[in-house]
Amino acid sequence: MVAASDASVLNGSGAKTLTGPGAHSGKISARDVNVFYGENQALKSVNVGIPERSVMAFIGPSGCGKSTFLRCINRMNDTIAGCRVTGKITLDNEDIYDSKLDVVQLRARVGMVFQKPNPFPKSIFDNIAYGPRIHGLAQSKTDLEGIVTASLKKAGLWDEVKDRLKEQGTGLSGGQQQRLCIARAIAVGPEVILMDEPCSALDPIATARIEELIDDLRKNFTIVIVTHSMQQAARVSQHTAFFHLGSLVEKGETQQIFMAPTDKRTQDYITGRIG
Amino acid sequence: MTRLLLSALILALGGAAYGLATDRARQLSGGKLSNLHSRLSYYGFFVALWTVLPALLLVIAWSIAEPMVMHSVVQSQLPADILTKSKAEVAMVDSSIGTIADGFQRLTPTELAAALASKTSLVDLLGSKGVALGTEPEAFQIAAAQQLNRWSDLSRYGITTIALGLAALGFVLSMFRLTGKLRARNAVEKIMLAGLVGASTVAILTTAGIVLSMLLETIHFFQKVPPQDFFLSTVWDPRFSAAGSTGTAGGQFGLLPLLWGTTYISLVALVVAVPIGLLAAIYMSEYASKRVRTVVKPMLELLAGIPTIVYGLFALISFGPFLRDAGAAIGVPVSASSVLTAGFVMGIMLIPFVSSLSDDVINAVPQTLRDGSLGLGATRSETIKQVVLPAALPGVIGAVLLAASRAIGETMIVVLAAGIAANITVNPLQPVTTMTVKIVSQLTGDLEFNSPQTLVAFALGLTLFTITLGLNIYALSVVRRFREHYE
Secondary structure, three states: HHHHOOOOOOOOHHHOOOOOOOOEEEEEEEEEEEEEEEEEEEEEEEEEEEEOOOEEEEEEOOOOOOOHHHHHOOOOOHHHEEEEEEEEEEOOEEEOOOOOOOHHHHHHEEEEEOOOOOOOEEEHHHHHHHHHHHHHOOHHHHHHHHHHEEEEEHHHHHHHOOOOOOEEHHHHHHHHHHHHHHHHHHHOOOOEEEOOOOOOOOOOHHHHHHHHHHHHHHOEEEEEEEOOHHHHHHHHHHHHEEOOOOOEEEEEEEEHEEEEEEEEHHHHHHOOOOO | OOOOHHHHHHHHHHHHHHHHHHHHHHHHHHOHHHHHOOOOHHHHHHHHHHHHHHHHHHHHHHHHHHHHHHHHHHHHHOOHHHHHOOOHHHHHHHHHHHHHHHHHHHOOOOHHHHHHHHHHOOHHHHHHOOOOOOOOOHHHHHHHHHHHHHHHHHHHHHHHHHHHHHHHHHHHHHHHHOOOOHHHHHHHHHHHHHHHHHHHHHHHHHHHHHHHHHHHHHHHHHOOOOOOHOOOOOOOOOOOOOOOOOOOOOOOEOOHHHHHHHHHHHHHHHHHHHHHEEEHHHHHHHHHOOOHHHHHHHHHHHHHOOHHHHHHHHHHHHHHHHHHHHHHOOOOOOOOOOOOHHHHHHHHHHHHHHHHHHHHHHOOOOHHHHHHHHOOOOOOOHHHHHHHHHHHHHHHHHHHHHHHHHHOOOOOHHHOOOOOOOOOOOOOOOOOHHHHHHHHHHHOOOOOOOOOOOHHHHHHHHHHHHHHHHHHHHHHHHEEEEEEHHH
16 A cells, blocks of 8 residues: 555645645645657646545646646546656546556546537447446446436436437537537546536537536536636636646636636736737 | 641640730730739630630641541542442552552652653552552552642641631630730630530540440340340350351350359458458557558558459469368368459458558547547447447448459459359359459450350440449448548
């Protein structure tokens, strides 16, 4: 258990650098994280704690590294050739870059919703059942149906699709597709859900529904959302981190970041002077 | 002036017209180019096209029509008793007049007049100029030859004059039309569009022409052999065609053994090519690093560049004997040319078709789908098997169908490796033969073009064409449906 105690020490020391409550009950903790794409450094020494069962928003101008950092949390960056991550990220005090940890298990615990809705070209039912099937979560067909139904209900999609579960998931509207993707992520039973600009491809009404859903989901999940919309960050998140040019500039309670930012750059971004 | 020189001159005039027209248009604009309807170059092209096109079209049209006109000039000079002779004899007289006329061209007018007046031997005289005549020409031949020469001189000078005149006329008229309001761009683009339409029409008409000519010969064949004897008979035994014989001459033209051979070999080829090609495609698109991919993919596609006759040789001198010896070693009789030999080698030829096309469709599956699956904790292989391949399936099927139509139409490999015996057998170690092989063998050698033995090749060709066309259309529609899905 050397690794675990190590992690808790680091987590503790990392917590000191955090402002605001929730830092101490960090579900996820990042310490001195650097990311390189080949020669380019995309992230510089990021330290942050993400509190459990709440929503944390990453904001910042395009290319600031917020999505890159999000993709470090479930190691999706592994799939990009030439991408190198240094530093330490822990989930429940376990190092997620430890070679003993199977990335497949990590991603089952840390789900992800992408910018563009990406339902598989399968039926609605099979889209949701995909995760539970590969992870062997259901013992029987009834089990599986139960998981699918519960996931769709949690994602607020059940009433709209309950009569057409056999239809193609790609046939739904954009907003429905995105909720399908959220349901698909929920079905695996993750602890954390990462959302990479989940509403950027949606119209305002569909966006509002997803935001309501995110607010609902934080009772059961730890949610990290990357967004370009400061209004959205203000509406759905409890904590906010501002990224600029690969550095984490400021982090704290959302209210404090938006009402009384301490850093000049944060202030400029929020008031629209940079970005 | 030769046609080539004349055409070059017309084109040069066009170039000059372009320059003059742009200068004129610049003047018309009064220094402000926006006063013009079109850009300067369009005015240039407008006048250049009017200068070049009518004249050039005339030259081309006359080049096509001239031999016919000259022919009728010669015919009109021939005495009636020659014209009543057989076609072949008239043609011989015709060509002898052409030769004499050619010889006369090499003499100076005074030489010619002297020779005709003194009745010296024209055979000797023209022979000394390098034109060989068989016999001393008769008077009507000399007259016709002189007439022919007069006409071709007339044609040569006439066409030059008229074409240059037309070019000048086109230039002057279009220059007169040149004003700042002239919609030159629209006019030029209309002509260009006509050119494009013409180009695509040529391609379509050629295809239609091929099909039509096949169809006509096939109808001839079916007039001699009833269709049911072709499509439903299981015996292929065309015998030999004896010159001048009519009817089927005892031959049997059953399609079924050839169809079976074609299908069987193609199936074996696909059984070899599809798994290897598909697995290679999966490796290249999903696992290979960029560096490996840039090396491996062109190397695989190199296979597609090998001429099929080389595959055939490989099958004939390496793989076939190898199979036979291997069979003999374990006591199984294997024919050197067999379904297995041809099918296996053809399968190797098809690998790049399957792998390259499949690689393209697998690559076309959006990365977001892979991310979605990986983000749910699926492994790479689960993602490929359950998300990527199902999504790419229609495209992969299209690739396989295209490969199948290649296999069915393939000729050289089967000619060398499959044998010529029209068997219906399920034993892959026995020789069979295909439609393409039989088309080749029915059309090579000394043959009578009206016999069913020869005409059957066209019926086979048309059947083959119908099968591959159907497969291609189906494959393309499958591929298109896939594209619509993701692009």
